[in-house]
Amino acid sequence: MLKNIDPLLSGELLNVLRTMGHGDDIVLVDRNFPAASVAAGKPVIRLDGVNVTQAAAAILSVLPLDTFVDQPVTRMQVVGEDESVMPEVQQEFAAVLLAADSDNAEMGSLERFAFYETAKQAFAVVVTGESRGYGCFLLKKGVIFS
Amino acid sequence: MLKNIDPLLSGELLNVLRTMGHGDDIVLVDRNFPAASVAAGKPVIRLDGVNVTQAAAAILSVLPLDTFVDQPVTRMQVVGEDESVMPEVQQEFAAVLLAADSDNAEMGSLERFAFYETAKQAFAVVVTGESRGYGCFLLKKGVIFS
Amino acid sequence: MLKNIDPLLSGELLNVLRTMGHGDDIVLVDRNFPAASVAAGKPVIRLDGVNVTQAAAAILSVLPLDTFVDQPVTRMQVVGEDESVMPEVQQEFAAVLLAADSDNAEMGSLERFAFYETAKQAFAVVVTGESRGYGCFLLKKGVIFS
Amino acid sequence: MLKNIDPLLSGELLNVLRTMGHGDDIVLVDRNFPAASVAAGKPVIRLDGVNVTQAAAAILSVLPLDTFVDQPVTRMQVVGEDESVMPEVQQEFAAVLLAADSDNAEMGSLERFAFYETAKQAFAVVVTGESRGYGCFLLKKGVIFS
Amino acid sequence: MLKNIDPLLSGELLNVLRTMGHGDDIVLVDRNFPAASVAAGKPVIRLDGVNVTQAAAAILSVLPLDTFVDQPVTRMQVVGEDESVMPEVQQEFAAVLLAADSDNAEMGSLERFAFYETAKQAFAVVVTGESRGYGCFLLKKGVIFS
Amino acid sequence: MLKNIDPLLSGELLNVLRTMGHGDDIVLVDRNFPAASVAAGKPVIRLDGVNVTQAAAAILSVLPLDTFVDQPVTRMQVVGEDESVMPEVQQEFAAVLLAADSDNAEMGSLERFAFYETAKQAFAVVVTGESRGYGCFLLKKGVIFS
Amino acid sequence: MLKNIDPLLSGELLNVLRTMGHGDDIVLVDRNFPAASVAAGKPVIRLDGVNVTQAAAAILSVLPLDTFVDQPVTRMQVVGEDESVMPEVQQEFAAVLLAADSDNAEMGSLERFAFYETAKQAFAVVVTGESRGYGCFLLKKGVIFS
Amino acid sequence: MLKNIDPLLSGELLNVLRTMGHGDDIVLVDRNFPAASVAAGKPVIRLDGVNVTQAAAAILSVLPLDTFVDQPVTRMQVVGEDESVMPEVQQEFAAVLLAADSDNAEMGSLERFAFYETAKQAFAVVVTGESRGYGCFLLKKGVIFS
């Protein structure tokens, strides 16, 4: 445990978040996501028993989002539905995002397999115990100047 | 960079500090300390160009000290001097410690080679760019309950 | 996710529990326990965000306890108290244990540093997000005949 | 051994099955299959002395099949025969599949070298002691929602 | 598969048996044996789904037993019984041994924990799917002159 | 040493031969062949002091050749000669092959650099002490049904 | 510490600078640069707490710049500005460069993502604690004849 | 030290030279050559303090050159000069080559960056302490028949 840091952020997760730089993405997903094959050797951090909104709140307490792009966060689209459809888990996530960083809370979206391809270029994958489908997001890191 | 976390704390250092548990020691030393041979394979984290009091302030901004022992911090004694002698670097360190955690600011001390032996059991070594001699300390981690 | 298996049991945790044999111990502890230094290279499995009784229930849904010894489960004693004192977290754990395996629910206990020494011989360490102190247990695996 | 889990599922095999995610394939093959060269560094799990239908029954006791595709299971076609020909070992496998998961029991098929190419993209290979030819299958993992 | 070699002998098991030299022991055990902790980094070869007598027959088809000692094979004694007690699985093993190498078929025996200590010095461990208790043996390799 | 297995087959070589599957090639070459660069990280097994025909006899005592192709064995063509030219070492090899597996004894051939390219896809390389040039062969493994 | 060598040059950094050869680039960047993903496994050396001009002065005290090219040093262009714009941190860097090696002090420049691509081919990355944006440079090593 | 072998040939260098086969190249270069980046993980052997002609003499005392090509040795061309220009270090090298192996002493040449590309395919790099520029050569290994 550390002072002033969310207990959900383990040493390995802090290491990843701190080591990422401007423009690097982190993948934050539900328990059914193919995390290991998408990560392909890059770090996979497990948060079994934690849902994706709890994990998002912890991560966003320290991670600055990228202000060089319009949509620093991306959600996975529902298969077979219009791309604008946002299931409950994504709506809850949107509320967490708005609370944490209201200036960068507009999300983009990607179709399932396009999401996989983009995720393969990410820095790391955080897989939660979220039991609902489509709890899958990409977060792009921003900068902090002195 | 992360929000609300001292920029001196790299990903590797955050990982070490967060992963340490109750009673684990971290070694914080000056640039002449035999860090690699004492660490013997355990993590050595470098802060070249940073003096030991800057490093201490950054670490103590997140690390709770052990309240189960009387002296959670230990300094290296000056060779050939009375054990109570505290050179300038140690006095500056004491002030940083007092400011960070006034309840646990009483330091113990160890003779040079006894310090080496205790340091060999520690969790990790942080070696700074401190140019003054005897800038060598052990910090024992405490607990945080909910 | 797998059918008929508790979602808290990740692949790595299932691997450890299945690979352990008769008489091997697993260490199940709270978030302040010095897991990495006690494990000393053996597997450390994290369940951040999960308390120790949830973790115990998941583990005991698959792990048989050792019937060759009187007390297959051991708890850490409270420092500075009589060895019979059981804080709330241990009482809750006892209830989980009784529900899971009523024939082997009698716990032994060890003083803090004796617990550390025994834990160093264990097969693996599971570190939870349990925020209360003394949420520290050893579970000894039993046998299953056809 | 674990309670309520088929004894044929070793720790390594449980780890693979649990860590796979939505859409990942596992390869389940007879003893003559070129498992090591196809796996190319991905996990190869041996079940020498066990035939492929026993292995399939154990795996399907925990693995959900993919409901997003029409044919989550694929068999290798017999060389030099019509693609519809199913030797005895495949018929036995089909019965095991039907008993385990009747909603997803329709198999697709691939010609020998196309099967190899698809298998190279899989998550892991399970090689059994099956002595009959063409005991070669791909199983695609599905999802479990709460 | 290879010509003239028992199909139960995988590449890794053949490698171990061939690389062992005069006086090296191999451990052959049932599914409840603490194979990983006893092996402590030395090879552990799994034969899930195969009972210990099948495995013994395959191994003894190629492994010469040590003629420099009186009892090249050792069995684990039953806990709480006279050391001469041989449960059914050991009697079946004795028959396999007699058939394979009648000149070296006299077994010694060791108490459970003494067996563990001796097993820790062995070359490798073969863990079978044998479901009966006390299916635990040590086999000492002999020599072949031209 | 093992009973009933040629002494030239070391543990590592047995492991390779047994682990290969249907259609995998093994490269068997003379002492001047660029084995390490062709193998590119795959196993290289040395048989210094053994000529290529002795090695071939040992390997063919256990390795089944592929019956799904017309020419499961391939020799390297002599540089600057007609492709039908077979130097003495290849004629001796042909005799060993005929004695071991008369049904599959017809060899194909490849030009030197084409041989290198094909060899780069093989499972492993066995480099002998054969002092004559062009002692270079590819052997494709077959199947054994019950 | 070593005699006559800048204390900011750690063992790992000296190793990198000395091992680089003619034409190899080193990347020297501010704290927000995506160092780990750009390095992709090549050495990343941290100088947390040191600004980029201090680091540059230390490196240029030993590193000869390439005289075979017109612009051995390259800076990152400001996003959305004319390529000739040099923020304060780059002007300070230019002064350090001029003082260290006045013959090779003319810098080239690259757009942000072109800089990333070139940096991926470099020998190593040095990431400083520089808090100002665009503190990002490539230095190409030259030769020393006797 | 070994009898009858040049003292400059270390164990690692002998290993490389002996393990190379027909047609493999070794790169022999001066102290400014970008050896590590060109080698890209292949062996780099250092001979600091030894000039390139001493190293060449030692290597050619054991290495047969390739007689299947016209020019088994290749030198780097001087940048900005006619390709026929041979600086002093290359003339000295030519004399060493002629003395060692007069039948194969005709050198080819490659432009600087073409030399780099060819060197990337080589077996290993030997980097000497040669202080003069263009002390860069490729040597192609030949065969030895009985």
Add this chain to the structure above:
Amino acid sequence: MLKNIDPLLSGELLNVLRTMGHGDDIVLVDRNFPAASVAAGKPVIRLDGVNVTQAAAAILSVLPLDTFVDQPVTRMQVVGEDESVMPEVQQEFAAVLLAADSDNAEMGSLERFAFYETAKQAFAVVVTGESRGYGCFLLKKGVIFS
């Protein structure tokens, strides 16, 4: 292959022999010796198909024996015989030794298990295909001055 070096000396064996220093032992043994367990991680070099006297002649063509001790070579005593008994294989070895280095040809001897203990301290083990028992020797390396 290298010029002027025995073909039995592979790259790995040359590396070992050259890297050994004054007083280091190499173990040279027959095919039944427990080479892997005695080596315990140190190099094991195989010469399958080569008898121990051929191997000795190759090794002694380059290895100087230690002149600081009376008996730089040690043989294993025959179990159950007087320590002076030398079987045929040891007599042949003695002749090879005398021919190679007549000044250091006097052998010492060790009982079987004492030989094992001394061998565990050696630099490496060379295991030959020698089929006769007691073909086991220790050779202590000497020095070469200019």
Add this chain to the structure above:
Amino acid sequence: MLKNIDPLLSGELLNVLRTMGHGDDIVLVDRNFPAASVAAGKPVIRLDGVNVTQAAAAILSVLPLDTFVDQPVTRMQVVGEDESVMPEVQQEFAAVLLAADSDNAEMGSLERFAFYETAKQAFAVVVTGESRGYGCFLLKKGVIFS
């Protein structure tokens, strides 16, 4: 190559010398010294073709000697001679030492096997091409204050 640094100091050697701390020893020896077995996994740096006094001059151009002890440098005594005997190579070394660091030029000495034991505790071994015997020294690193 680096500016102002002796060309004999490779990247690896600079790394070792810079990373050593107060009281760490480096071993500097002739070509017959058993460097690999004494180092036992710690770094061994080769300077084949360089004699021990050249190497000493290069190392002492950067390495401060320990002023906390009377004799920071130790030489190996000649076997069978009075401990005061210093062969030519040691006298030359003494002159280099005196020129480099006249305040710390008094050497201690150790008998051959005591030298080996002390060397096993050192930080690294530098083995030169020195052909004369007893070119073996230990150098203890000192401190540099600002």
